[in-house]
Each structure stands twice: as C-alpha cells, then as structure tokens.
Amino acid sequence: MDSLDAFARGKLDALEAGSLRRRLVPTERGIGAAAARRGRALVSFSCNDYLGLSHHPRVIAAAQEAAAKHGAGAGGSRLVTGDHPYLGALETRLARHKGLDAALVFGSGYLANLGITPALAGRGDLVLLDALSHACMWAGARLSGARVVTFRHNDPGDLADRLAEHRADHECALVLTERVFSMDGDRAPLADILGVAEAFDAWTLVDDAHGIGVVEDGPRAPLEMGTLSKALGSYGGYLCASRPVVDLMTSRARSFVYTTGLPPASAAAALQALAILEAEPARRARPLALARRFTARLGLPEAESAVVPVLVGEAQAALDISEALEEAGFLVVAIRPPTVPAGTARLRVAFSAAHEEAQVDALAAAVAALTGRA
Numbered sequence: 001m002d003s004l005d006a007f008a009r010g011k012l013d014a015l016e017a018g019s020l021r022r023r024l025v026p027t028e029r030g031i032g033a034a035a036a037r038r039g040r041a042l043v044s045f046s047c048n049d050y051l052g053l054s055h056h057p058r059v060i061a062a063a064q065e066a067a068a069k070h071g072a073g074a075g076g077s078r079l080v081t082g083d084h085p086y087l088g089a090l091e092t093r094l095a096r097h098k099g100l101d102a103a104l105v106f107g108s109g110y111l112a113n114l115g116i117t118p119a120l121a122g123r124g125d126l127v128l129l130d131a132l133s134h135a136c137m138w139a140g141a142r143l144s145g146a147r148v149v150t151f152r153h154n155d156p157g158d159l160a161d162r163l164a165e166h167r168a169d170h171e172c173a174l175v176l177t178e179r180v181f182s183m184d185g186d187r188a189p190l191a192d193i194l195g196v197a198e199a200f201d202a203w204t205l206v207d208d209a210h211g212i213g214v215v216e217d218g219p220r221a222p223l224e225m226g227t228l229s230k231a232l233g234s235y236g237g238y239l240c241a242s243r244p245v246v247d248l249m250t251s252r253a254r255s256f257v258y259t260t261g262l263p264p265a266s267a268a269a270a271l272q273a274l275a276i277l278e279a280e281p282a283r284r285a286r287p288l289a290l291a292r293r294f295t296a297r298l299g300l301p302e303a304e305s306a307v308v309p310v311l312v313g314e315a316q317a318a319l320d321i322s323e324a325l326e327e328a329g330f331l332v333v334a335i336r337p338p339t340v341p342a343g344t345a346r347l348r349v350a351f352s353a354a355h356e357e358a359q360v361d362a363l364a365a366a367v368a369a370l371t372g373r374a
C-alpha cells in the first residue's frame, strides 16, 4: 500500500522536523538504579520504580511462584475464568491500604482511567479536568461523551468558577485530578478541591499513580485510582472506592469487562510489594528526601514528590542535555510535547529509594554544569 507508507513517512518527517519523533531505546534495568543502554552502564533517574521494589527478591519470588502455580496468563476475562486468587487478595489489601471499602484491579492504570470515567458519566453529564491531567484521564473523559471542561492547574477557585458556570445544566459531574502530577511532580490541593466538588455535588476521581508509597498524606477522594507499575514495581491498575461503586465498575467499566485479567505473576508481585511498602516506612521516606536534596543543591523549588522537573524549554535543547548526561553516566530522559505543553520540554528526574546520596549529588553537579546553573 504505497499511499499508506507515504502517509506514515509524511507524518514522521513532520515529527522529525520538530524534534518530536519518538524512538525506542533498548534498556536493560538491573539491581537498584542500574540500567544499561547502548552497552554503557548508567545510573537511572528516569524509572518510576520509586521504592526499588521491581527487583526486590521477595517480589520476584512471589511472581515466580504465582506463575508456576497458576500459569503465565490469566486465561480469560475476570468475569469468565480469569479471576485467579491473587486478584481478590490484592483488592482486599489495596482497599485496606487506602482506607476505602473496596477495590478493583484493572489491566493497567491507563485501562482503569479509560473505564472509570465512562462508567460514571455520559451524555448530559459534566467532566472537569485539571489542565495538566495525564493523557489517560483525557482519554477516559473524551470517551465518556460527557461535556469536558478544563480548570486551571491546581486552582480550586477556577474549578469553583467552572462548576458555577456549568454544573446546573448537567445531571452528574465528575472532577478529575492527580495527587502528584506526573511531569511536574507537584501536588494537588486536594482538601480544597474536594471541598469545592462536594459543594457542587460533584464526585472527585484522584489519580494516585505517583503518590502511593511516596506521598500519601492528605484527604482521600471517593474515587482513588492508581497503578501497580510505579512504586509497587509490577504492572496493572486499580480503583479504590465504596462497595456499590466497585460493584458498578465490575459490570460497567468496558476496559474491565472486555479484557483479559492481570496475569497471576503481576498480581502476586504487587501484593508482596504492598506488604513490603507498608512494613518499611524508612524505604517510603527516601525518594522524597533524595528529591529534596537534589532541589536544594540546584536551588530549585523544594520537591513535593519523587519527581522533579528541570525545565529547559525547546525540545532539541532538552534532548541535547539528556544525551550529555548519558555520556556522563546518567539516564535522565527528556520529556517533550505533546506529553508536556509546547515550550516546556524538560528533564524529568525521578528519585528512588535505591539511589545513594553520592549518586544524587553527582547528578546535581552534572545538571548544574549542563544547564548553566553552576
């Protein structure tokens, strides 16, 4: 199909011209924060494995044992034959961890957000979305068919204005935000957002992908979703909520109903990781402490989470700095539009309990030299 290939090439050329083409780079992750790329050993500051649990011996053993006993795959949708015992055990533990009644595990965090919003809102309803929300929250909102309105990032006053403007014309209203924003590392003012939402009888869904295991203080939303693939070191997604809401999702969330259940190994690994996370407060405190060490060294605003953005501006400049860091032995990926707004390309630095202080200090010195902050 010549026209098809010509179409793809044309699109790729345009991406290339804007330094926006993406390429896969084979990466071998090792113990701790080790990673190898193109044959070079690196210290990774780009993994979301905030607690270093993806390589924890007990987490790996749990995955191996689950696969040996129950197979490599779930064998079907959870509503057919895929509801293996690790899923129910994981849901009980997640709900208890979050202090909510019930939980439902999805195939991934992305799939959770694709399913949750359309199960609660549709035509005639209203979805209010923080302007910096993750791509999968946007996708769920659009898929729902509800009216989608954004409010200014982390601005409860703007949310109140939008609700005052639109709430009365819609039957149900849903507010979507994140406990920790994935590309900025800042935290939502949740007490204020929840207060505003409640005043307008709007339900709040908080995406906790980057919060769990790292920053968990503050109020709970009635809908708390997240991923098993970051601090929990495994793969999969979840929603914690009341029993009736979880029961509704079990019947109505299409990205839950019409897809295969999470493999036994992934569920067992996440369950073991959650147990370790709960038992080891010192491990949980470390990523934020290291992130603050880094921001202090560079004179950046104090880190609010394990994620620290170092803004560069243009995509090519961010790529150049990332490449220079790689030559110095650090893996720090450049984040470009459309993942972040145009003109805000950045280095996204992610800290892990597995990092050593000396590694953080060495990265800070290298970043200072390359960005003219030294």
Ligand SMILES: *Cc1c(COP(=O)(O)O)cnc(C)c1O
Pocket: 108, 109, 110, 111, 134, 136, 178, 182, 207, 209, 210, 226, 227, 228, 229, 235, 236, 237
């Ligand atoms: C990573 C991420 C997701 C998606 O989770 P996966 O399990 O990787 O699909 C959802 N929301 C936010 C904010 C994320 O950063």
